[in-house]
Amino acid sequence: MAGKEDLKLLGLLVSPFVVRVRMVLSMKGVSYEYVEEDLKNKSELLLKSNPVHNKVPVLIHNGKPLCESLVIVQYVDELFPGPSILPTDPYARATARFWAAYIDDKLFPAWYGGIVKAKTEDERAEKVTETLAAIAQIEEAFAKCNEGKAFFGGDSIGYLDIVLGSFLFWFEAVRRMYGVEIISASKTPLLAAWAERFRESAEAKEVVPGADEALQFVNKFAAAAAAAK
Ligand SMILES: N[C@@H](CCC(=O)N[C@@H](CS)C(=O)NCC(=O)O)C(=O)O
Structure with a gap:
């Protein structure tokens, strides 16, 4: 599945929440486009993709936004093959x-x-x-x-x-x-x-x-x- 998906991550390099998403994507060997946000001047794409919290990270998968780092980590874990990040039990x-x-x-x-x-x-x-x-x-x-x-x-x-x-x-x-x-x-x-x-x-x-x-x-x-x- 990796490679065929269109993935864009809106982030901030020093955000621990963004680090989580970058880690799981890297561990699953998934490539993605990374876009650094300026939190003092948030992009239209960020505001439109996370209208509830206006926060990074947002992962946009084939045009559909996902918000909240824990949700995104679990989504990526379920979506892509490779060793499971969450315990299986x-x-x-x-x-x-x-x-x-x-x-x-x-x-x-x-x-x-x-x-x-x-x-x-x-x-x-x-x-x-x-x-x-x-x-x-x-x-x-x-x-x-x-x-x-x-x-x-x-x-x-x-x-x-x-x-x-x-x-x-x-x-x-x-x-x-x-x-x-x-x-x-x-x-x-x-x-x-x-x-x-x-x-x-x-x-x-x-x-x-x-x-x-x-x-x-x-x-x-x-x-x-x-x-x-
Ligand atoms: N619970 C959120 C927290 C995300 C968060 O706090 N992001 C900060 C950067 S570390 C942010 O985007 N802040 C922008 C703002 O508060 O306006 C998650 O796990 O993704």
Whole structure:
């Protein structure tokens, strides 16, 4: 099927959500057209394709748009042959979806909406506590569900590895900006070892940007906000 499909991805290189989609497309060996969006000046195509959220990523498959990274990753996994990204066992699939929702609904707002966007130091400290509590839950889940294997997906990178792994370059940017270690060898040793394996994997190296790119993005936004004052 790969090759015959018309696929266009509207993205932003430093978006962890876009990284997820680029990873799954790359793991499935699918070629696609990539279009970088300017979030300050969104294209008509983006607004038309994702009228509900106006956000990237959007994957346009044969003219039909798909929105939301988790939905897109699962769609690509189902559509294209090759090793399954989600677990095949229904209970393991459901569990992976549960933790993916937790990562996006609890962890993401705590570190990005919280630590990065906090307006005061008190607010940031509160969000650090919230982020560390969420990551501790994920450490426990990792210990329970992967039975000593290298990845959430078992011996190779799977759905949850992509979902959480897409945040890692931002975690490094947060460490450099605020000195906060979201994943650390002392508090979350299993995830620290996992993160190292993820970063070193060919799958991640292919598409995941570095922390420098995330920092440049933050600085560009801060400069634009200061200029607008
Ligand atoms: N839940 C969404 C989140 C996507 C998202 O937040 N995208 C950001 C970039 S990281 C965006 O497009 N923001 C534009 C805006 O908020 O106007 C997903 O998983 O795809």
